Amino acid sequence: MACEKVLGTVSSYFPGQLGSGERNRRANGLSSGKTGGTISAKMPVREAVQKGLATVADHPKGGISFGPFTLFVGERLLTKEGVPVKLGARALDILVTLTSAPNEVQSKEDLMSRVWPGVTVEEGSLRFHLASLRKALGDGKDGARFIATLPGRGYCFVASVSQAGSRGDDDKIATPSFLHANIPSRLGRMLGRDEDVLKVSVSLTASRFVTIVGPGGVGKTTVAVAVAHHLMSAFAGSVLFVDLGMVTDPKLAPTAVASMLGLSVQSDDAIPSLAAYLRDKRILLILDTCEHLIEAVAPLAASIVDAGRHVHLIATSREALRVEGEHVYRLGALAYPPNGRGLTAATVQKFPATQLFMERAVASGAPLIVSDFEAPIVADICRKLDGVALAIELAARRVESYGLQQMAALLDERLTLLWQGSRSAPPRHKTLHAALDWSYGLLSESERVVLRRLAVFIGYFTLDAALEVVTSTTLDRTAVFEAIDNLVAKSMVATHPLGAMVRYRLLDTTRAYALDIDIDDAQATDLAVRHATYYRRWLEQTGIEWTTLSAGSERTPHFAALNNVRAALEWSFGEGGDLAVAVGLATAAAPVFLAMSLLPECHRWSERAIASLSPQTRGGHQEMKLQAALGVSLMFMRGGRDAAREALERGLAIAESNGDTLDQIRLLGPLHMFHRRTGKFASALEYAKRCSAAAATVSDPAAKALAHTNLGLALHVDGRLVEARSELEASLADEFQQTTTIYLGFEGRILATAVLARNLWLQGYAVQATECAHQAVEGARDMDHSLSLAIALVWAATVYLWTGDLQSAEIDLDQVIALSEPHSMTPYVFVGRGFRGELAIRRGNTKAGIDSLQSSIQKLHTLPYELVTTELSLSLAKGFSVSHRFDEGLRTINETIKLIEANGDFLYMPEALRTKGDILLSMARDSDEDAETCFAQSLEWSRRQGALSWELRTTIDLAKLAASRGQSKEVRTLLLPVFERFTEGFDTADLKAAERLLSARA
Template identity: 35%
Template sequence: MTLSPEQAIHFGPYRIYPGQRLVMEADQPLRLGRRAMDILLILLEHAGNVVSKQELIAGVWPKSVVEDINLRVHMAALRKALGDGQNGQRYIITVAQRGYSFVAPFSLEHIEQHPANEAPAPNGHNLPVRRTRMIGRQSLVDSLVFQLSRQRFITLIGPGGIGKTTVALRVAEQLIGRYRDGIRLLDLAPINDPSMISAHLATLLELSLHDTDPMSGLPAFLRDRQMLLVIDNCEHLLDAIAVLSESILRAAPDVHILATSRESLRAEGEFVQRLESLDCPPPIAVLDRAQALTFSALQLFVERAMASHDSFELRDDELPQAIEICRRLDGIPLAIELAAAQVGGLGVGGLLTQLQGSFRLLTQGCQTTLGRHQTLHATLDWSFELLSACEQTCLRRLSVFRGGFTLESAAAVIVGEHIEPCEVFGSITQLVAKSLLNVEVGDEEVFYRLLDTTRSYALEKLDQAADLPGTRERHAERCLALMHQAQQDWELISTATWIERYARSLEDIRAALDWGLDALGPQTLAIRLTATSTPLWQEMSLLKEHGVYVRKALALLDAAPEPCPRLKMALKLALGSACYHTHGGTAETVEAFVSARTLARHCNDVAGQLRAVSGHMAVNLCCANYQMALEQSQQFDRLGLHGDEVLSLSTHRLRVLALHFAGNQEQARVNAEEVLQRMAQSGHLNRFTHGFGVQYDQSVAALTILARILWLQGRPEQAWNTARQALDIAIQINHGTSICYTLALAGCLIAHYNGDTRTARELLRQLLEQAQKHSVLLFYTWAMHYAQVIDHTELRSSLLPGEGLIKDIMVTLDTGFVDDDLSQRADTGMAGWNTAEILRARAEALLAQECPLNTDAAEALLIRALNVANHQGALAWELRSATSLAQLWQRQGRHRQAHTLLAPIYNRFTEGFATPDLTKVRRLLDELQRHVPA
């Protein structure tokens, strides 16, 4: 049949709206992955007929060459999501050697009104796409959805494998769209250190914690939020989560918390909901098939058996045996899944016999039944013993992964003693089939993951087999290989794509570093991983955390008998970049770049020297050491670039920066336009120069400085257009630190200078958000300073006047920020680009005192400011200084002299006549003209 956007397809509890690519289960949207939806629509279009694997692959992956495994995995995910097999209902069958067929009864309905697609905005939540249909818990889910609006803090408790996570995710899924600020899932399973909880949660919230006590930062950030936090697997971090939850609930009245744990958190305000086992038929009742299948434990057993074995049908004579299996497994969902996965090989009767034999050994001498924890452990033991030796080894070795992993990563960790590469794929396929390994189907790649319960079990087995150290080493080597690839891709692909590809490696990198940097681990491997993973920590806004690892790695490297200079150089560069963004130009930041330069020189590494010098130069500019930065930029030519066009372009851009801040605007503009021309000619293929100073997009950085130069040269409209272009590029490539850079140095300032108060405030808000999101404390601090003037916040008494470049900038926003330190810098020639403004601010301060003795001194300062501005080619500052001097002369009755001074400077402007500075001058000239004789 042809699928029409005006018709809905109805089968089972589902309605499919092809035009919207929407699946509704009752009144709730069912979220399927893109590929799973493609498969479903193709099968529905050919309902009742067999669709070959080749046809499906061609329809779902028209531009890619993919293996059969991709199709099989996505098909399995689709079946699980639909609950194919529940209550004996079949939707999709496999036709041996031919393909797949949609076989369920369906009806077509004309769509009177399209349903509202309740798919949330991208930032609305981070819940995973549902991979299995929930069985037997809907009434509990409905109750929890209702209770959460009143209780605010609910903890689901129960033993491992009972289904706590499944219920919590289903509750959260039904609440999508109910919380203004969304839903965030925090999985604590990979976290062992309580001090890291806040960092993980802050990352999910896109929040930078600048406080020394991160626990205090989260509640403050959440104070005005309306959101749901789902905190999964709390049992090993009970005290820390209890404290954090209490503080959040006290500070944020509209934040709700849904937690899962094997025991209660014993926290203030906690409502505890215990999860019971799935319902099993009673042992003494004689039930027919229809009655028996109303019990959720048996429903789950039958559905999972059908999912793992296409031809499975529960016969009436097998019904008592299936009921006994569910009872023996205490109705624990994970145990039932593990058992059902073996039906294809053992049959229902053989499965019961196996379980009876295994559990009899465990309960000899014990009159009571197994506790639920023991039941699950016994089921895992039984499942493990049924595996081949190769499959057992694979499962054990996969336990070192904390997050999701690809088949390629799995092979890299598994292959070693006793396992050949050719054996890996078959073993992993069997582990999936036996429910010991979960499959996570993304739109492009397939990832595998061990459930926390299974991972803990397998890790014990790995340790018992004395195979843990070797497996961990291969795991660290795989992480290193991934990060080498990430480094290469960092310069070539968009931020969003890069993060999607590599962010899921973070948990495994943490694990590798935690072990490797310890005395027991392979320290050299961990040290290399610390250096190579720098881009990931930066992009994930975890510079503080990376700094901890970098310092550990450097300490180990210093203690090594044969330290590696190149590796130490890379770590020092990483430390310098991290310190710069999180703390600014501190002594540690400077030492990092200076040491990196020394090491690079020792290694005869020209590129390393350039990177170290550029980093130190960025620090000097930030600290307002403009002359030192200019001298450093001159070192680039002496170092030589050996034909490296990308490095040459970067050093040329940095020279523009140094010339601009040192005060040579004419030369800076010539160089800036040359840089942009070279970028255009080269196609600007490399957005970044990896490891070069501080990472910003090259075009964004070049346009940002050109915008500043244009404004100083008296071209306010061109300056704004250039600043806007820089911001648009930064937003388009979605690179956070580049967005912060251009907003802080150009966007916010130029909008304010030009009198566009509304835009200036909007850009300031954007700067605060982006700097917080990406842990760029430097520019967050700048934004808070800007707010004193741009947003008129009452912060002047609570904030220090700032240091370095930001202090110079603040004087251009409000002359009241001038002080003795700035005056001294102007007098000694250290103030560079801002000298004229500082001199003008000092003159304004003297005149404000209304002391006749100050008038001559103020006039002298303004004349000096005029001369400096003219010499530097800073027409904007020249206009401001001339305006202040003309106003002084006006008060003294020297109208003609004032007009003669001001008019030629005003006439040199060709644009921007509506900006505050030029509007003010136009009024002043008109006033002066009225007092000048014709």
Template identity: 40%
Template sequence: MSTTSSRKGFEFGPFRLFPAERLLERDGKPVPIGSRAFDLLTAMAERAGEVVSKSELFARGWPGMIVEESGLRFHVSALRKALEEGKDGARYIANVPGRGYCLVVPATAFGAEVQRPPAAARSDSAIATVSRGLPLGREDTVPDLMCRLGRDRLVTVSGPAGIGKTTVAFAVAAAERDRGAREVRIVDLAGGQDPALVGAAVAASIGISARSEDPTNEILGFLADRPVLLVLDNCEHVLTSVAPLAERLYLEAPSVQVLVTSREPLRVLGEHVVELPPLPVPPRDGRVTADVLLAYPATKLFLDRAAAVGFREEVTDEAAATIAALCRKLDGIALAIELVASRVGMLGLAETAALVDTRLRLLWQGRRTAPPRHQTLAAALDWSHALLSENERRTLRKLSVFAGTFSLSAALAVAGADMEETDAAAALDSLVSRSLVAVRRDDGAMRYRLLDTTRAYAAQKLEASGEAASTARRHAAAVLAILTEERAGTSPEDRAARRARERALLGDVQTALRWSFADLANRDLSIALAAHACSLFIALSLLHECRQWSSAALALAGADELDDRTALALQAALGHALTFIDGNDDAARDALERALLIAEGLADREEQFRLLGRLHMFHRRADEVSRLLPIAVRMQEIGTALGDPAGMAAAHTMLGVSFHLAGDQGAARLHLETALGMAEFERVTPGHFAFHRNPIIALARTLWLQGCPDKAVEAARPLASDDASADVVTRCIGLIWGADVFRWTGDWATFQALAERLDTLAVRHSLRPYQAVALGMRGEALIRSGQARAGTEFLRSALKVLQAHRYELYMAGFGSALAEGLALLGRAEEAIAFVGTVLKATLTRGSGLHLAELYRIRAGLHAALGDAPRAQADFRTAIATARAQGAVGWELRAATGLARLCGHAAALQDALSLFEEGFETSDLGEATEELARLRARTT
């Protein structure tokens, strides 16, 4: 018999809403509510589970009126009070920051047309708990599952605890119910621990009485020709009974669709497994803003749950970055995100983020209405842990020492201490099937990892077992073995693939180092780890970590106690790190020279080559140009003796850089183009940096100096793109030297953009000298734009830092710019004195690159003071110096200045005749105009 209702409305929780009567009842009793609050509630009830925008709510509550947002908040607050939100954990309305409000409980429509079906045909009441609309981040998953069920009929949704398997299954059930094409039955098996009772639970759900101990035949007889969707929820602990039943339903009941949720597959005939992925999170390398959070389901869910518990803070970009990092740390697991977000209202975002790294998050309580296994993260994991064998439990807790992904061999090395290797491998395979260990394929190799929450849970179990110290030692030994293997590898490979593997290893290297150095009993292991890890730190541009661990290892044992190989690795790494972090001080040079002596004693030419490259960089940064050519020649000799094409290409590059900085641009171009033509420079090894990898860095500037501006710009474009696959040192130098070309050709917009990019990169990696270079570049741009006072201050600050770090390479270039800024401020005499100081230092160090330009600038300063003889002398010295160096670019500038001073066109005409391109650049434009003016004056 059916029952009907003559009144229409919506029912949610204990409330019934009658829009036509403008009445809200709770358990049959009227609830006083204001008129506008009633309209707002009605709008949200009509679209329960969806966000109703603020503009829609304004239109509904205040049609035709302009209202402040505070008015909307006031009435929503009154509405929450009327609904007694918060009492006994009740929650009805969520604020979605930046969007609107949402009724977050299911609202069922009722009315005259709605009839209740007889009990025998009624869908399972569990479906009533499903919100209208699709779950966050599963908009494609639900339709896909419905399509799969229609085709395959037996589908298992698998995944780790809390990822949302039940939510998705219930959404599929609700969608199928709404379609009306088949009956829907849901069997929640979470509460039954006895596999023998599975049949009885299924029989009760479909509405038949189980007359036998195993009612499978009765279930099949009843469902044989019925179009039914049977949802078997939470099956992992009763698989021995669910699996045969599901298989028989697939084989003998062709009208039945079976949807299973389980943390591991059934492994039966006909089963199609769908691994439910985590909710998408903002990428680690992208810029996260408040708007971006709403585009990703994980962060959107976090905001929704946080708002529901009273989080009202403004979501700034800083807060957005914190929320994104939290959701990444929680691996996009819906339950973990909900539980952590539930603490934000009470603790605040910053405190919650700090506590997430502690064990407290495993115990944070969720919704009281949630199943017991979902009340806390620990309870969710206890549910899975209880189903494991002893070998599986032992393996899981030992795997918690891995910070990132790990290989099968590493897993067996750590977990196989007290069991057979085959048993450990079998346990790992079982943990994968139970969704406790994630697995992915990288470059054909299987990589494993524990989700962050699972790792924290397993780490507790490891500590309680008393096996933590022995497991940590095995982990450190395994990491050392991997590092040793990595260092020994010589086969060329894709740079991006190598970098990805290095980053994946980083967390475990850091973990192993921290553990081993905390216990002096592990001295030998600690030193060996540090020696091998430093190559990884350098490759990943983690120079502070390189300095920390190399110096710690050297302090742990005197130099006499170390074998030569270990001492070589540590001294070389320390010298390299100190060069970029603490400046070109004596400690950096001493470490590099000690390492070189050891390499010579070992007759290790490859290490000698690498160390000579680092010493070349040290002296280059100190602008000790006279020392560069002998080092480069020695590198060429070693490269030739080794017969290593990559080394020979790198040696040519070092020779080219040496000649370029000394002022011989013809020789520089010859060597740089030779290196570029060899192509082997692209072969990357951990010891190759900057110019070793890319001779174009120096070639671009050389081309401009030789009178090829267009070719120079073409070569500099890739440097401006800032290749993220290169190490940070190479990227910084590429940006600086590439910017020179754009400065010299007059493209100040690109120059400024490169300065900003350099500053960002230097700040991110705490490279203070490169920050100073970026500051100096910004000072140059300010002077060029007419802001001479601010520009000179920037340049003075930059020069002060560079001098403190003994980073003299850019002193001449910035000194030239500072002198021009002082002249614009009317301080020409001070500028002349300053240029004289810079010239003296430049000549002393043998640096010829900026020599002609310094003479030209001083000439212009003399001319500004009316001292034509000195000005003319400096202009002519600049022209002669530039011509001797093959620096046509400098010669043209000096010849233009001389023509303006004296009216002599011959030198200017000679310089212009050397150019075949670049006539759109600023220098050639000015020179051409000046020559035309002089010719017009003589006719």
């Protein structure tokens, strides 16, 4: 991120120096007639640098001064206190380029192109000459800072610069005779604040008055002190630090500043004397810890800045001073790693919050070596402490006493606000509790009440939520609004833009402090009920939106609010909660949990809510919705257990008794899926037909899309490919754009697209099938919906296996397993492992493949989850045959054929018969006749289904049999008519095999 500009435009920084005439432009090789070659008076410095226009004309005629140096660009001369400084030509060119845009980051590429125009040089040359320049300037010695390096970004000239040789009397800089400088020592190593220091320095140079605002312990004083050291040379040592933290009487604030300056004040009002003294001084004044004296410090700061034209002032405060000329710099917490899987030690060490934690822990005597195992623990600690430097330091001091894991557990149980800090720290920073006591003591009574009530929220909340929940008979909306505004100003409530609205939150440390403030039980219960009631209403109003949200920023605000739903559920079902509120909230939350693939939460709260139903509410709409959600979540988490079926059937019975057709459709769809997944394909087809018939009587687009999807899936498994394709394509029509996620727990369009891909391959359209499979996976990725993505990946992988693209299949199957394990989608783990077994067999690792298939099939039977077991059993039979275990192979394929006949997944019958024929041919006994019978039956099934790809495979086997008998003419007679019916996919495995056979017999 680039430094911000010190002063808006080139013309405003060097008035009258740019674009001042053709003579200047020609002197620099620029012509006003050249496209992109004119330096506009309104062109920002950054743009001028990027265009390569910052040359002699970018500097004032008299030169510029910084610290003890003056640079005369036209004369290519640098002086220090009037004495020329010896500097190489390239180093001088670098200095000219950097000072042409002070406080602007210039990339290494820009610098090299400016200093070595038209020449390719190594980056080492730039570093060498920069080192020479820094040495000549004394950069880094005695607090002097001129050139900053921003890793990965470039370099920035950070010293304060001024025009040399043209000052009037009023512009004279104070001499270095200022005797009262008392700036505290800066930290030996400051983490994560370099950019803040640069930005504050830039803002201070431009505006002269900056207030650094932030919550207690975030590091405001540390940054202010660092800025002072950063600008020390620019103010010739004239820097004064005034700690107002020990001043308790607001009337004494001006006197404290005056006394630090050595002024003797003879009146009750010290401000006039201060203003008179500072009128002609160039000084950097720091007023630290102003929040408790805000009413006195605000007019004091305004008067000083107004009176002293060359006085620069930094204030630190937990709220802005709100006076004319003030520029507020809100200091954020230290960056910490995001919440996510796979954090490594190397990743964690890149963040300043975790760096600070580790350094302070080691400095306190802890033998802390962070490995990949400890890295997530450290990241979680810093995340819980919101990156607040004081909190992190206090926690790090405890690692030596408790160890890392125990210390993290203590934070989980309760943020320890009373841990002691450094003995040298101010009293308000001795503990987190003391820091928060300091802030809390500055609040009005209404602000204290609102802060305590806001602690009911977990994480982010909206202003609307706060007004609804916090407002009561004793505190109206106007008072709440004003209090929240003041709490934000005083850094007790943080703001953050999420989506199109600003969200609010209490830092975890502040929230823990607020929750310790006692309120009576009746008030606490009333607050919790209002909180739960608000989020129930929010879920009911926004529930359908969840299914239409894109991944990323659109979902972030909703997930933030979902944390409050979870908290409300915990309270309402807990001891002292309200079961009526709990059931209503769980009913509203269940479809949202389904829509977001939060299956364990959907199961947990639906089950608890059903158990908590009163006799009066059983058999009603709430129970119907809860039973549906429970059944769907159980189905995807645990397979075809009776509990899932019973819940869905109970929901359907309630819907039928209430006569609501839409509710019936919403239960018929999951029931179709349940029977389909448990291998009862004939029953699944019947439920799909019932769903389709019911959907024809309503005008709801989502219901119609659901019906088309279900019927298309059932017909596909039944082997009726033409009808299946028609239904699947209908479900994907533009008129049915509404989602089915909220009913099925996954996006029906994704499944329809994935199954359509399989249908297309079977019908002989391999290219279209592959494209369709890819669309299904990418569509699910765009949704960022775990269950929908797992479904898409599984079916896409089967298409890749059929086409012979083993690499793509492997990638998808690995993702299925990686995705399903953390989301408790157990069936998909075994499905992924089963198909990985087929991959192993096809790559020659037959034993491992057979073992994997046998294990996966057995576990899928146990669940039960039978949707792919026929396909996996076919692979297992082929594996036995490849490893010459023919009897086992024949037994497996015979059992598979019987199951197909019993269950109704006739889609696989052509391939099962073909596989049996292959095994019979491979056996030692004379079984050619039986094999040919199987092939003939396979062809009959293939042609009846319209499965051209199955037909090709069987025809290839028959052609190979004919070739083995020396019947070359028969090979072409059998194979060519089938081969010629294909119009695409000629680079797929089966068509390549057919082409080789035909070419060999040409």
